Amino acid sequence: MQVSNTIDCNGLSPAPTLLRIMQALVGRDDCGAPLNVLVGSDCNCDRLAASLGPLAGDVQLSHNIRQFASIN
Amino acid sequence: MLEDPAKESSETHRRYANTPETPDFAFDPEDPWTQTFQEGLARADLRGKTVYEVGVGTGINVAFILRNCGAARVYGSDLDPRLVVLAESNLRSLSPQHAAYFEPVHGSVSLIDTDAARAKIDKTDVVIACIPQVGEPSDERLTAFREAQSVKLAKGAEDEAEDHIAHYYPWSLFDEYPYNSVGLGLNEALMRRVRQQAPHAQLVMNFGCRIGTEIICECFEANGYKPEKIASKIVLQHAGTDISFFVTLEKALSGTNLEKQLVCKFYSDPDGKKPLSATEAQNLIDMDPEVALYHEVAVIRGIPITN
Numbered sequence: 001m002q003v004s005n006t007i008d009c010n011g012l013s014p015a016p017t018l019l020r021i022m023q024a025l026v027g028r029d030d031c032g033a034p035l036n037v038l039v040g041s042d043c044n045c046d047r048l049a050a051s052l053g054p055l056a057g058d059v060q061l062s063h064n065i066r067q068f069a070s071i072n
Numbered sequence: 073m074l075e076d077p078a079k080e081s082s083e084t085h086r087r088y089a090n091t092p093e094t095p096d097f098a099f100d101p102e103d104p105w106t107q108t109f110q111e112g113l114a115r116a117d118l119r120g121k122t123v124y125e126v127g128v129g130t131g132i133n134v135a136f137i138l139r140n141c142g143a144a145r146v147y148g149s150d151l152d153p154r155l156v157v158l159a160e161s162n163l164r165s166l167s168p169q170h171a172a173y174f175e176p177v178h179g180s181v182s183l184i185d186t187d188a189a190r191a192k193i194d195k196t197d198v199v200i201a202c203i204p205q206v207g208e209p210s211d212e213r214l215t216a217f218r219e220a221q222s223v224k225l226a227k228g229a230e231d232e233a234e235d236h237i238a239h240y241y242p243w244s245l246f247d248e249y250p251y252n253s254v255g256l257g258l259n260e261a262l263m264r265r266v267r268q269q270a271p272h273a274q275l276v277m278n279f280g281c282r283i284g285t286e287i288i289c290e291c292f293e294a295n296g297y298k299p300e301k302i303a304s305k306i307v308l309q310h311a312g313t314d315i316s317f318f319v320t321l322e323k324a325l326s327g328t329n330l331e332k333q334l335v336c337k338f339y340s341d342p343d344g345k346k347p348l349s350a351t352e353a354q355n356l357i358d359m360d361p362e363v364a365l366y367h368e369v370a371v372i373r374g375i376p377i378t379n
Contacts, residue, residue, distance in 0.1 A: 011294030012250045015325060015334035016287065020253035022324050026220050027213040027244075051328040 006036040006065070009043075017043065018051050025058055034060040092130040092162040104307040105369050109202055109278040110136050112303035112371025116198065116276045118143045124193055126183060126201040126262060127151070128176070131159025131166075133200065138163075138170035146174050147192040149181035183262050184269065193269045201262055202278035205255045206317055207243025214243045218316055221323040226314035226357075251291045254283050254334070255317060263295040267376065275374035276302075282318055282350070282367045284337050289372065297374030304370040306344035311362055318350035339366040 007024050009017040021037055028035060037059050039045065045063075049056040113133065119142035125133055128148035137143040150156050156176040164171045177189045183203075184193050193199065207214045209225055218225065246257030249264070259277060266273055275297060279288050285301060292299035309315075318336040325331040336350035344366060348356070356363045 008248070009250055011290075012253070013287070013290060013333065015330045016251065016253045018328060018330055019321055019324055019334075020250060022220075023213070023217050023253055024247075026217045051330050053328070 008038045010040045037061050038065050092132050108305040108369040115302045120144050121197040123198045124196040127203050128159040131162040134174050135163050135166045138173050139167045149177035149189050153180045184265050190269055196273050198274045199266050200276045203258050204241040206240055208240045211243040218320045221320045223316050223320045225316050256291050267296050278371050281370050282336050292374045296377050298377050300373045302371050302373050306366050307369050309365045319354045322351050
């Protein structure tokens with residue numbers, strides 16, 4: 001079950017964004033690196049992280065895909 | 073005064089017989105989904121337009137839009153190569169005078185992913201489609217997600233009927249599309265392809281709205297289309313239909329403070345006045361597998377947004 005290390009959630013409202021992240025985490029090999037999640041400019045990352053609960057530590061949320069390039 | 077297109081189409085229905093050949097591998101054209109789709113097509117201003125149907129099935133819609141909606145020309149393709157041949161044959165018997173105005177794309181065509189299909193899309197005014205919105209029950213990643221939420225698959229859900237590909241899509245293959253998370257990955261893939269290939273073409277798509285019309289409209293907007301609901305009907309859900317995908321979504325959102333933002337829409341009555349979540353609907357099915365449940369089918373037209 002190969003899942004990309006970056007997922008695009010641009011354009012999604014909070015509920016489907018959260019579902020997409022959960023689905024990606026379930027299908028992901030444990031590679032140690034956080035899952036990069038690209039979110040839209042109107043996404044409240046703090047609120048999304050709170051909804052993720054303990055899963056928040058497994059993801060890196062960003063409005064800008066270039067940020068992931070500098071992390072990885 | 074303008075004629076009510078729905079009234080006009082039903083009257084036109086009475087003037088012609090609609091009895092296409094329907095083998096087991098074709099979606100049943102008598103299904104209320106098709107009736108709703110045709111009500112939407114009758115309201116979609118197709119007169120004089122060139123239309124491409126993604127997933128022609130028996131060809132019943134091709135006959136309808138040429139005969140009843142006044143479309144100038146119809147292109148069409150299907151993932152199952154037998155169906156385009158069937159559609160041609162059915163059109164010749166249902167409406168022989170229109171047979172020359174149907175130009176099928178032969179072979180197996182996923183969405184519009186062949187050169188021949190794209191060449192026709194270039195010349196198309198309106199793309200119409202009713203394509204699956206539920207992932208394959210046997211999809212490996214979908215199964216893992218469902219099991220992570222401790223949701224069981226309905227008995228027999230993994231059995232593949234002859235018309236299986238008319239109902240389910242390979243969910244993991246469409247994971248690059250954000251709305252795949254709610255079962256709209258295949259539909260979003262079509263939106264993006266049409267937007268790229270024919271940026272001025274409208275979309276008219278038929279949806280089972282168990283995920284909610286709001287999120288379907290969000291998908292249109294996110295892909296550059298202004299959505300408009302042009303037909304709607306509450307229909308009886310097929311007995312034995314597996315709804316575990318929708319239950320899984322609701323369970324995954326439980327306790328996240330977002331659960332109220334996505335509640336699937338089923339009904340316990342044929343008028344659509346008594347709503348049920350997917351979880352509540354599943355509880356009723358567990359108590360009585362033959363229980364009558366309903367959901368909305370709606371036709372959404374997407375008008376391309378020009379900047």
